[in-house]
Amino acid sequence: MKARVHVMLKNGVLDPQGEAVRHALGAMGFDKVEGVRQGKVIDLELAEGATEADVAEMCEKLLANTVIERYEIELV
Amino acid sequence: MRAAVVVFPGSNCDRDLAVAFEQAGFQVDMVWHKDAKLPEGIDIVGVPGGFSYGDYLRCGAIAAQSPICKAVVEHTERGGYAFGVCNGFQILTETGILPGALLRNAGLKYICRTVGLKVETSDSAFTEGYNAGDVIGIPIAHHDGNYFADDETLARLRDEDRIAFTYTENPNGSRGDIAGILSHNRRVLGMMPHPERAADEGHGGTDGTALFRALSGVLTPA
Numbered sequence: 001m002k003a004r005v006h007v008m009l010k011n012g013v014l015d016p017q018g019e020a021v022r023h024a025l026g027a028m029g030f031d032k033v034e035g036v037r038q039g040k041v042i043d044l045e046l047a048e049g050a051t052e053a054d055v056a057e058m059c060e061k062l063l064a065n066t067v068i069e070r071y072e073i074e075l076v
Numbered sequence: 077m078r079a080a081v082v083v084f085p086g087s088n089c090d091r092d093l094a095v096a097f098e099q100a101g102f103q104v105d106m107v108w109h110k111d112a113k114l115p116e117g118i119d120i121v122g123v124p125g126g127f128s129y130g131d132y133l134r135c136g137a138i139a140a141q142s143p144i145c146k147a148v149v150e151h152t153e154r155g156g157y158a159f160g161v162c163n164g165f166q167i168l169t170e171t172g173i174l175p176g177a178l179l180r181n182a183g184l185k186y187i188c189r190t191v192g193l194k195v196e197t198s199d200s201a202f203t204e205g206y207n208a209g210d211v212i213g214i215p216i217a218h219h220d221g222n223y224f225a226d227d228e229t230l231a232r233l234r235d236e237d238r239i240a241f242t243y244t245e246n247p248n249g250s251r252g253d254i255a256g257i258l259s260h261n262r263r264v265l266g267m268m269p270h271p272e273r274a275a276d277e278g279h280g281g282t283d284g285t286a287l288f289r290a291l292s293g294v295l296t297p298a
Contacts, residue, residue: 013224014249016184062141065134065170067177068224 001046003055004074007064008039077102077292081122082148082164084109084139089125089161089272096272097122100288112143114151119295121148125162125217125270135178135220136166145171157201157295158264162218165256165266174257174266175233176225178218182249186219190281192244193255193269197237200258201294202265205286211244212283214269221268223250223257233257240265 009015015037022036042063044055055073064071079102081094094104097120105115109128114121128139139145145167152158152173160168168174181187190213195206206212225233230252233239241256248268256267271284 014179014182014222016180016182016222016249020184062133062137065137065177067169067175067226068179 001048001050002076003044003046003050003052004076005042005044005055005059005063006039006072006074007042007059007069008037008071009068010070013068077295078105078115078118079103079120079122080105080107080114080118081124082107082109082144083124084126084128084142086128086130087124087126087163089163089270092270092272093122093124093161096275096284096288099275100285100292102288102292107144109139109142109144112147114144114147118156120157120159120291121151123148123158123160123164123167125164128163128167131163131220134170136163136168136170139163139167140170149173152259152264155261155263157291159202159291160264160266161270161272162216162221162268165268166220168264168266173264174259175229176223176257178220178268179222179224179249180220181218181222181247183247186217187221187247188215188217189247190215190274191247191255191269193241194244196239196242197258199237200240200262200265201291202258202287203240203290204294205290213274213281214271214284215273215281216247216269217273218248218268221248221250223252223254223268225251225254236260238262241267241269 018036018038079097195210238258242253274281274284
């Protein structure tokens with residue numbers, strides 16, 4: 001089984017890297033970009049029997065810092 | 077007085093922190109990140125600056141899960157003193173010992189220079205060698221020092237007089253200009269600036285010395 005975890009900064013937390021990408025896109029002429037948020041994708045290869053709850057626990061304890069980040073789990 | 081300084085793979089201020097403790101009269105033990113226990117009878121544990129585990133995932137995230145950090149958490153839960161500088165501050169927030177998180181600097185650049193810090197409270201073992209309102213010069217050297225906490229946490233830090241230092245000119249976007257905060261029992265201080273790099277005439281400044289001297293006079297072991 002594989003799981004894909006998406007980690008994004010929470011709304012309201014400033015994302016200076018996303019802002020820098022937005023500025024760069026604007027400077028390149030892509031004038032329809034109104035916002036950029038940058039996050040992480042973490043792919044996990046899991047042994048038989050692993051559950052979404054296990055992955056959620058991994059997110060809570062290590063993969064995301066829930067003070068500033070939110071996560072979504074996709075089982076693939 | 078005895079201090080322990082934790083060493084992670086990628087720590088680079090561990091020796092500076094140990095020397096600053098020693099010059100203030102502490103006997104210092106260096107503790108490896110794989111150790112599961114702190115030495116018996118220490119008065120304070122120092123978590124130094126650097127790039128523990130290469131800053132992989134998030135600054136301090138992997139260090140916070142190391143065996144020694146579990147011992148540091150237990151030490152603080154017993155009421156023990158701890159002091160985290162720079163990456164050490166990031167690690168203390170990742171363990172949950174201190175609230176909030178450190179984000180990428182708002183200007184995206186790594187900043188290495190001496191900044192002005194305002195002492196916000198002298199009511200702690202760390203800051204009692206200063207007067208509230210003093211402005212001191214302490215170096216910063218970080219890429220991820222932009223302190224973030226939600227409105228409720230910021231209000232609590234203010235109400236409980238737990239903001240130890242603020243920047244006189246905010247270099248990194250930190251909310252409330254916050255440079256360092258205290259735990260609820262005032263026995264843990266985390267700060268991004270490096271007082272151990274302003275603790276000897278050869279450093280070009282000695283404004284950090286008072287912090288270590290104050291500690292050496294007041295601590296009781298947990």
